């Protein structure tokens with residue numbers, strides 16, 4: 143193998159590794175969460191936690207003037223003619239272009255089923271009838287990890303939509319990973335509507351925005367292109383919300399073998415931006431997995447500690463309940479017995495309880511009756527009243543300690559410990575494996591680039 147071929151083969155294997163690694167990591171992460179038996183979502187739900195499953199793809203929204211080349215770019219990236227293109231053909235609604243097992247076109251409601259979190263978009267702007275999805279089996283570039291949203295071309299003037307296009311685009315801006323704004327060198331480049339929306343998007347999602355001068359091969363000579371670009375940048379800078387200047391605006395065009403152009407084509411920059419965002423998502427997904435495992439372990443720890451504390455509280459409460467309760471009953475009972483015993487002769491008592499016991503009981507009974515005779519008639523009534531009150535108070539006190547909070551059964555504690563062990567051992571091992579896979583891919587990308 144020649145040096146060059148070897149290099150290409152290595153590059154291809156890195157490429158292959160890149161695709162399969164990121165895809166593999168995301169798919170495995172997804173199944174770690176959604177597994178029906180031991181998935182993190184199921185575990186978390188049982189613990190009263192709410193976790194979200196990781197995403198499997200990034201979402202890229204394309205916006206810009208009518209005929210700026212948005213649909214043509216998607217077709218180029220996917221390497222399949224999915225979206226209709228043409229100056230006269232207007233993309234009326236929002237089309238999600240995503241990869242799947244079968245070539246299919248879905249309507250608005252099916253799209254909302256596929257992307258349930260867009261349901262609130264429908265509630266805000268009533269856009270459902272203008273949503274659609276194109277599923278393609280293409281595996282070109284990084285398409286298996288990207289969903290594109292093709293948006294209606296914007297034009298100034300009276301063009302009326304049945305739904306609020308601006309609101310929809312701004313709402314989507316919050317929910318996508320990247321926003322590509324295409325400016326074409328033709329007349330429409332400085333459409334006010336586009337600039338207004340870009341300004342609004344920049345308020346909250348400035349870091350997602352990327353600007354491109356599309357159809358650069360149609361911009362004439364280099365000097366014309368520079369002039370168009372200057373004009374666009376100046377127009378952008380005029381907007382108070384966008385006054386950051388120093389706009390980076392790669393020039394791109396769809397390569398056409400029948401119409402070679404000498405113009406510099408930076409379309410690969412877009413691919414690199416997509417690639418970087420995918421890598422970032424993979425990293426975030428792995429970090430989130432780590433964080434979620436940690437949350438689960440900590441929740442189980444807290445539950446077990448709280449339960450141990452509750453067992454001690456319950457035990458103390460039960461002892462108090464028993465002590466106050468028995469004292470509340472025994473106190474009046476012992477005085478009553480003393481009076482009964484004092485009425486009995488010592489011999490008849492001895493016959494029932496034995497000599498020793500009879501002595502003790504008789505001593506107790508005579509002590510009580512001596513104290514009783516010391517009291518005057520009214521004081522005896524008071525003493526009885528106080529005795530009843532005191533024993534009622536003790537019984538009420540014991541009732542307060544009756545209610546104990548439930549604690550975990552032995553089986554439940556065992557189950558919690560099992561969950562913890564599973565998350566700490568099994569998940570950790572898979573997590574480490576996935577991190578390794580990701581790092582290996584990064585190193586190989588670095589090595590072969």
Ligand SMILES: Nc1nc2c(ncn2[C@@H]2O[C@H](COP(=O)(O)OP(=O)(O)O)[C@@H](O)[C@H]2O)c(=O)[nH]1
Nearest residue numbers: 208209210211212213214227228229357395396
């Ligand atoms: N020369 C040239 N034509 C392009 C390029 N991209 C798109 N077009 C053409 O421009 C027209 C409008 O493109 P389209 O993708 O439908 O624009 P959209 O309205 O932004 O979706 C079509 O006829 C495309 O073939 C490009 O990079 N170079």
Ligand SMILES: [Mg+2]
Nearest residue numbers: 212213232233
């Ligand atoms: Mg279009």
